Amino acid sequence: MKEPSKAWRPFTANCCSTEDQTVFKNFSRCKPSRSDLSKNIAPLPSFRRLSFSDLSRSSSVRINEDLAQSFGSDLFDFQLSELRAITQNFSSNFLLGEGGFGTVHKGYVDDHLRLGLKAQPVAVKLLDIEGLQGHREWLEFTAKLSDFGLAKMGPEGSNTHVSTRVMGTYGYAAPEYISTDRPRMPMIVETLEALQHYKDMAVTSGHWPVSQKSTRNKVSNNSKMNVNTRAGANHKQPSPVLSKKT
């Protein structure tokens, strides 16, 4: 009797019955039907990625070392030519799906490929170097410091601090900064975190994140901060945050 089909997972389950298995060059492989290929394979709650390759040699050596520490002897480093053979040259017939990094192809390794590596189906992800995710995403990433009108050049030489007047927007600036005139690094981090939250509230509710009647003292006291969280605010009213900027 034909075995019931199992969810296909690389390195863990069979993808097809014996009679469906064909031989391609020296690689055994499963011959998935068109309907199998068009099916989205069930979510994979946990599976181990045991292999990778196809990076430039120098970078892959370093990554190999890092991954080897995590995976130990379970890690197999495949050459591009091997991956090509496994996936029938990344054939579209073996396409499983596509993610942000590129296409994912079904393949099958036989038990002659590596000592200790059992014959099994695998999924091979092919990096799309033109893709927005992956290479270009990281190469083009440039860290930027957002400037809310508060950025100042740091002290030079033997100076320990820079004197300047308190600047910032009520509701966005850290309350301690407003009250003490002295910024501390944790305040800056808190302010950056709070900023996006307050801005979201302002944009969606059409109200300032703090009451415009807030006084300096009110703002300086975090517990008294009058944050607008009213649900169902009038969305037709232009957001003060947006209208102020335009």
Ligand SMILES: Nc1ncnc2c1ncn2[C@@H]1O[C@H](COP(=O)(O)OP(=O)(O)OP(=O)(O)O)[C@@H](O)[C@H]1O
């Ligand atoms: N091991 C697998 N078995 C079966 N199908 C898979 C497997 N891995 C990926 N796929 C298929 O390929 C598609 C894309 O997978 P991928 O891992 O690239 O998705 P992603 O995590 O959204 O993308 P990325 O990692 O590139 O950001 C999946 O939606 C799935 O259909």
